[in-house]
Amino acid sequence: MIEPRKTGAQQPAYALYLAVIPSYRRACVSILRARLGHDLEMFASDAHLDVSVRTGIPEDQYRRTGAHRLFGSRLLVQTGHWRRALGVRSLIIDLNPRSITAWMLLITRRLLGRRVIVWGHLHPQAGGDTRLAVLRRTMRRLAHGTVLYGYDSVRPARAELPSGPLWVAPNSLYQAADMRPASPPESPNLFLYVGRLEPDKDVGLLLDAFADSDVWRGGFRLAIVGFGSQADQLKERARKLGISDHVDFLGRIEGPDALRGIYGRTLWSVSPGYVGLTLTQSLGFGVPILIPSATRHSPEVELQRFGGVQMFERGREGLAVALRQASNRRFSQENAAKLSHTVAQYYTAEAMAEGLMAAFEGRWQELGEDGWGTISA
Secondary structure, three states, X not given: OOOOOOOOOXXXXXXXXXXXXXXXXXXXXXXXXHHHXXXXXXXXXXXXXXXXXXXXXXXXXXXXXXXEEEOOOOEXXXXXXXXXXXXXXXXXXXXXXXXXXXXHHHHHHHHHOOEEEEEEOOOOOOOOOOHHHHHHHHXXXXXXOEEEOOOOOXXXXXXXXXOOOEEEOOOOOOOHHHOOXXXXXXXXXXXXXEOOOOHHHOHHHHHHHHHHHOHHHHOOEEEEEOOOOOHHHHHHHHHHHOOHHHEXXXXXXXXXXXXXXXXXXXXXXXXXXXXXXXXXXXXXXXXXXXXXXXXXXXXXXXXXXXXXXXXXXXXHHHHHHHHHHHOOOOOOHHHHHHHXXXXXXXXXXXXXXXXXXXXXXXXXXXXXXXXXXXXXX
């Protein structure tokens, strides 16, 4: 186990050198800073290869790197603070073969005999049989261990690299105390989308399906929380579909208290395309979610084992049918409380921070045969 740095030492013991640290990492970052203090340093650029994914924590909490996107934003080079990142006792970097800087830090620290851990999705969204998946496995072989986003990834990660140390830092949004359902009205009337308003999120498909479903004629509304390059385009689409009076574009809303109030009025949340953190958020607030079948979702989809997830046939017609069916199905308050409580045992900022600290320190994390062991937070 790595011992904490002595008070007053100039070089921190631990560092994160990542492409971005988005705003949804704030709760985890807060816990890491509280527990590690000056023993932790963080480095990040302003935006990822997809520039809609941006760093969103306060500027005084991290050191900004430069970011150079090459070959049509296929590769990322971060500049700045390399020497400092190479000097820490334990470094966590992105498990991302598209980052030239991650490769440089990984190989250099390995040659220097200094601890380096990779953190991210086990496989790219395209799956485990792609060229990028092979490169990820190479990064894992070079590293001193891997921090995964989800528990179900543990078993395939062990199969690919049996001797490689593993930790799970579940991709979480909030602290456990913030994960509880609101008291809903007698008749919740919202379908809710929360996420970025970008082409890959298929929000336009949701508007089309909502219009086709006719549930708005029965008093149901669609609330869209988020921001992005398609915001104006989507508002115009709602107008052309004749449903603008039944759709609320609420913009960017962050913080569990504000969002809990919206979820409290929500019958079902909806992910028209692949699902990730939205699922964690919705189930954490005790609200069931509609997601498409035959889609490569992010690791968070593993939470469907606890209920509250209903799949629909991908596409406009399938989603419209699912909205009509869901309009007649209400989740009981008892089930909402049970679901929220269960999710809060596994997917919390505390569990995420604990996974990262265990990786920094080289501590054993009890994951069990299937990855879902007892996680201490």
